[in-house]
Amino acid sequence: xxxxxxxxxxxxxxxxxxxxxxxxxxxxxxxxxxxxxxxxxxxxxxxxxxxxxxxxxxxxxxxxxxxxxxxxxxxxxxxxxxxxxxxxxxxxxxxxxxxxxxxxxxxxxxxxxxxxxxxxxxxxxxxxxxxxxxxxxxxxxxxxxxxxxxxxxxxxxxxxxxxxxxxxxxxxxxx
Numbered sequence: 001x002x003x004x005x006x007x008x009x010x011x012x013x014x015x016x017x018x019x020x021x022x023x024x025x026x027x028x029x030x031x032x033x034x035x036x037x038x039x040x041x042x043x044x045x046x047x048x049x050x051x052x053x054x055x056x057x058x059x060x061x062x063x064x065x066x067x068x069x070x071x072x073x074x075x076x077x078x079x080x081x082x083x084x085x086x087x088x089x090x091x092x093x094x095x096x097x098x099x100x101x102x103x104x105x106x107x108x109x110x111x112x113x114x115x116x117x118x119x120x121x122x123x124x125x126x127x128x129x130x131x132x133x134x135x136x137x138x139x140x141x142x143x144x145x146x147x148x149x150x151x152x153x154x155x156x157x158x159x160x161x162x163x164x165x166x167x168x169x170x171x172x173x174x175x
Contacts, residue, residue: 005162005169008148014126014167017143018046021124022053024141025094033057034092036124037084039109040064042098045155045163046126050096061086063095063113065105078108089117097125098155100139101132110137127151127168144168 009017025034033056038047040062051058064082093113100106106123114121124141131147152158153165162169 002174003158004172004174005152005165006172007167008146008151008170009127009144009154009168011154011166014143014154015049017126018049018053021141021143022050022055025050025124026054026056029056029092029094032092033059034094035059035061035086035088036094036096037086037113038062038096039098039106040082042155042157042163043096043126046098047096050124059086063109065109067105078105080109080112084113087116088113090119093118093121094141095121095123097123099127099129099151100125100137101129103133103135103137106137107135126154 036047036051036058038044038060047060051060061084062082063080063084065078066081067078095110095113097106110121122140123137125139126143128139128142128145130145148170150171151168152162152171153167153169155163157163158171
């Protein structure tokens with residue numbers, strides 16, 4: 001089986017989306033120092049570019065969750081495998097995610113963080129695939145919508161491959 005990659009969002013479009021998101025966040029958090037919490041592993045490239053574009057004081061932390069299922073589908077059984085280190089009580093929190101599809105993992109993470117008493121809890125995502133949604137999540141800052149199935153590049157991977165690509169690509173398999 002051969003894999004082909006078709007570019008969906010080139011680096012220039014991603015850069016423009018990040019600049020727009022940074023402007024929105026900077027406007028909403030003027031005079032504040034939010035904590036940006038990246039969801040590992042896929043969000044790290046997006047988070048790094050976003051904090052550079054913000055040009056304002058922020059703190060960062062990371063969280064990671066695993067969803068056990070067969071193949072590339074989620075079982076809905078999500079557990080936190082790496083928790084944040086920061087005390088987020090009475091703090092402004094922005095969760096940063098690379099791509100939202102079913103929303104199941106994100107729903108668990110947001111509920112988990114919400115129990116720690118943040119002043120606010122917002123969500124920033126680079127890509128949303130609403131046609132895949134199984135759990136409702138409110139996205140406050142969004143880069144792109146897509147109906148494409150499997151994306152790689154710009155931090156997103158397939159079996160730890162393709163994270164290095166500067167754009168976002170649709171992965172297609174030939175039979």
